[in-house]
Amino acid sequence: MKKIFSTFYTNLFLANRLFIALGCSVVFFVFSFFFPWLGVLPELFFWVITVIVIIDIILLYRIPNGIFARRHAPERLSNNDENELGVYIENRYPFKISAGIIDEIPFQFQKRDVWFKTDLQPQQTKLINYLLRPVKRGEYGFGDIRVYIRSPLGLINRRYNFKQGEVLPVYPSFLQMRRYELMAISHRLNEIGIKKIRRLGHSLEFDQVKTYVPGDDYRAINWKATARHGSLMTNAYTDEKSQHVYCVIDKSRVMKMPFDGLSLLDYAINASLVLLNVALLKEDKAGLITISEKKGAVIPADRRPGQLNKIMEVLYKEKTRYLETNMELLYTTVRGVIKQRSLVVFFTNYESLSALNRQLPFLKRIAKFHLLLVVFFENTELKKLSGEHAADVESIYIKTIAEKFAYDKKLIVKELAKHGIPSILSAPQNLTINTVNRYFEIKAKQKI
Numbered sequence: 001m002k003k004i005f006s007t008f009y010t011n012l013f014l015a016n017r018l019f020i021a022l023g024c025s026v027v028f029f030v031f032s033f034f035f036p037w038l039g040v041l042p043e044l045f046f047w048v049i050t051v052i053v054i055i056d057i058i059l060l061y062r063i064p065n066g067i068f069a070r071r072h073a074p075e076r077l078s079n080n081d082e083n084e085l086g087v088y089i090e091n092r093y094p095f096k097i098s099a100g101i102i103d104e105i106p107f108q109f110q111k112r113d114v115w116f117k118t119d120l121q122p123q124q125t126k127l128i129n130y131l132l133r134p135v136k137r138g139e140y141g142f143g144d145i146r147v148y149i150r151s152p153l154g155l156i157n158r159r160y161n162f163k164q165g166e167v168l169p170v171y172p173s174f175l176q177m178r179r180y181e182l183m184a185i186s187h188r189l190n191e192i193g194i195k196k197i198r199r200l201g202h203s204l205e206f207d208q209v210k211t212y213v214p215g216d217d218y219r220a221i222n223w224k225a226t227a228r229h230g231s232l233m234t235n236a237y238t239d240e241k242s243q244h245v246y247c248v249i250d251k252s253r254v255m256k257m258p259f260d261g262l263s264l265l266d267y268a269i270n271a272s273l274v275l276l277n278v279a280l281l282k283e284d285k286a287g288l289i290t291i292s293e294k295k296g297a298v299i300p301a302d303r304r305p306g307q308l309n310k311i312m313e314v315l316y317k318e319k320t321r322y323l324e325t326n327m328e329l330l331y332t333t334v335r336g337v338i339k340q341r342s343l344v345v346f347f348t349n350y351e352s353l354s355a356l357n358r359q360l361p362f363l364k365r366i367a368k369f370h371l372l373l374v375v376f377f378e379n380t381e382l383k384k385l386s387g388e389h390a391a392d393v394e395s396i397y398i399k400t401i402a403e404k405f406a407y408d409k410k411l412i413v414k415e416l417a418k419h420g421i422p423s424i425l426s427a428p429q430n431l432t433i434n435t436v437n438r439y440f441e442i443k444a445k446q447k448i
Helices: 002-010 015-036 039-060 173-184 221-228 264-282 305-317 327-335 351-369 378-384 394-420 428-444
Strands: 013-014 067-072 083-091 096-104 115-120 125-132 139-142 145-150 156-162 166-171 206-213 233-239 244-250 286-289 295-302 345-347 370-378 425-426
Touching: 015 039, 067 096, 067 156, 067 345, 083 096, 083 115, 115 125, 139 286, 139 345, 145 206, 156 345, 166 305, 173 428, 221 233, 244 264, 244 295, 244 327, 264 286, 264 345, 264 370, 264 428, 286 305, 286 327, 295 305, 305 327, 327 351, 345 428, 351 370, 351 394, 370 394, 370 428, 394 425, 425 428
Parallel strands: 244 286, 244 345, 345 370, 370 425
Antiparallel strands: 013 156, 067 083, 083 125, 096 115, 096 145, 139 166, 145 156, 206 233, 286 295
16 A cells, blocks of 8 residues: 555656646735635635646546557667657547656767657557667667656646666667668669769670670670671670678777767778678678787678678677787788788778888788778868968967878878878768778779
């Protein structure tokens, strides 16, 4: 009995309308001292309020489970994407109610305003959708759903608590990956910034001999087959397949730098996932290596059906470390794992030319055996500073330093090119598009 009473009063809340009514009652009692002709009207008004409150309590509490609510959430969330969640609510009362809904979202979002207001007719159901954008991979714990309901009288609120605690994992940006995948399948990648690359010559992989039709390249006519069949026959070529594409992700402290809520490591992981998925769609083999001061995950290149899920499960757990990259270990890992010439996309970051020079000997060794593409990041904050107007001596000093660091980034690109190592210098938000564009360019020019 004590527990029932405790549950009753802990879930009972007084509404603003009741406080207004009680305030009016107090005013009536005060006026009754100055205007005796009011008589029993103040007391009558007070008891009317009391009776209405009792009726309101009976209306809300006579049905034990007058409201039902549950959370609609996906099995996993996508990092740096707007993920749609929802709260399903059902009114089981025989009258219209007003409801206020609180969904206890994970503390990582630092949001305290996930409050929804709605009205429900008798037996009506609603699904209230909202969006969450996580900026860090890992596990996110959701709490309960709390619903505050009010009858048409509106003097009190009753709270319902629904145990909806669950933990959802936040994976690398698979929603972005799917968008690119759908665009690639429907040949609409140019809509999101992917360039059409003109192919130079034929691919080296012969497909078949087919009948010539107007529009075919006359240089591909097969004269021997033409003589045998008595009609023009032409050679058909297809893209080279089963080439190996590896993403090597640096997990050292240089990838800890934040941009728009995400670390550079997260941008590299999201871009790698998209690139490897596109490579698998092009029937190439996709592989992954992560590196810091010690060797991380190694997934040999393959194009089996479960390869992408295996890569995603590995990337979900990766975190930045706080020591410098062991480039000698990276070189020995690449030589030991990658047995044939491959495209090796190395995601890292350099802030100065001296940082590159420490790693350059090992990059040159890798580039002897594979097509190495170094991907690093623009410092967008420094770029913004260098573009601002200098109004005093301090701002001139800051602008000069910012321009010096921005210029160092360009020198790094030139230094890599001098040693025959292609590179991508990209702003974090454009990393995926720039990387996929370069992959298509390499495929078109048959550089692998």
